[in-house]
Amino acid sequence: MAHLSDPSLELEPQAQPRCFRVIANARAGTVLEAGADAFAQRIAAAFETAGCRAEVELVPPRQLQERLRAAVADDATIPVIAGGDGSINGVLPILVECKRTVAVLPLGTVNVLGRDLGLTGTVEEQIAAICRGEPVAMDLGSVNGRLFHSISGMGFFSLMARQREYARRRFPFSRLVAFLFAAARSILFTHPIRIEMEIAGERRQVEADAVLVTVNQFDGAEWRRAHLDGGEFEVHILDTGGLLSRAKAAFSMLTGGWRNSHNLISLSGTSVTITRRDKRRGHVTFDGEVERGSSPFAYRLLPGALRVIAAQPAELEPLPYPAEYQFPS
Incomplete structure (x- = not known):
């Protein structure tokens, strides 16, 4: 996985901490289990502990695209889409068009992309990896557009x-x-x-x-x-x-x-x-x-087609692939 140089992700010795804007699927299983308010507080606290700052918005699935567009338009923050593989899939057109480095926070059951980016473990561990992470170039697929x-x-x-x-x-x-x-x-x-x-x-x-x-x-x-x-x-x-x-x-x-x-x-x-x-x-x-x-x-x-933050190579550890994407037995 080739890591890229991105000036927006580099900090000067006296620079302000990296700031993220998290748009989260309020219907994601992790959010529902914790409760919306408690989960939003947990996300913000995890970014602060990792030495970053974050604004957190929990929105219903139908509003994910609209709020993510607003996050992409905010040049002062790095946009983060939080949800499962399906939620990330649904906003790919916006992420591709934005031409900026983005991040994903896996909140689903399978989290194929999150695993490949090295974002595993607890939410706090994933956020710490994002704050220490580097942008990588990522291919996408298209089926009839x-x-x-x-x-x-x-x-x-x-x-x-x-x-x-x-x-x-x-x-x-x-x-x-x-x-x-x-x-x-x-x-x-x-x-x-x-x-x-x-x-x-x-x-x-x-x-x-x-x-x-x-x-x-x-x-x-x-x-x-x-x-x-x-x-x-x-x-x-x-x-x-x-x-x-x-x-x-x-x-x-x-x-x-x-x-x-x-x-x-x-x-x-x-x-x-x-x-x-x-x-x-x-x-x-x-x-x-x-x-x-x-x-x-x-x-x-x-x-x-996409520049996305991945965990640094030393943090990548192989994990068993979810059975949901294995062939039937």
Whole structure:
């Protein structure tokens, strides 16, 4: 991950502390569990402890874009979007247009991007890492003009995302129970999808239980990106074969040997076009959010489209990748 020089993030010996403006999703699970007022105070106190200052706004999801625009327009502060992967996904157009270094504070369940930026642990630890952090260049993906920062999926992954939302409403008392319920239903009701794919100048037709497109490479048992500016997509295709093949693929992922799995095909390229042959419209996930779209799905890379604060390299530690984004077992 290449760190960049950014004058706005450098402090002179007698300079004022770095000032942030945090726009937080008031419906994020972490906020709801703590209570809005208590959480806002906790955020502000954590920035102060880390030697920075922060203004904190907790807003409903429908107002995130409006308030983030206002934060971006404030040149005296560094804008921070606080929420899960879906909340960050929803404001990508604003972050890309602002042409400034921004920060994210992960408050979701999965936090794919936060983990890859080295922002892990407690909220206080994440904020301390942001205050000590450095800006990095980050690639984004685009699907027919629709932006995403980490992962887009079809088949099992889109079904899992839909089942997860249903399970959260049915089992609000336990995230684990909700996840297991969603995973079981997804495994049972996943149907193969027939697609035509063009990548790296090669065209192929496949039938698969799942297709996953990632911005840059995830690797190892941790499923973590070593580089956010690698300049390529990676496409993972889980062959059809029923529950047994899915179980084998899941086991290989948990043990770190998934790249050698006979049930998994991985391809890479700077652009990907996927056409569903079984129906004209289908569900697609974008960083955990689900939408219906029509084929073809044209994936295009936006190299270095975003400058975002990451933890300093010495702070990065590998963590197990969330099971929600693993292939079904």
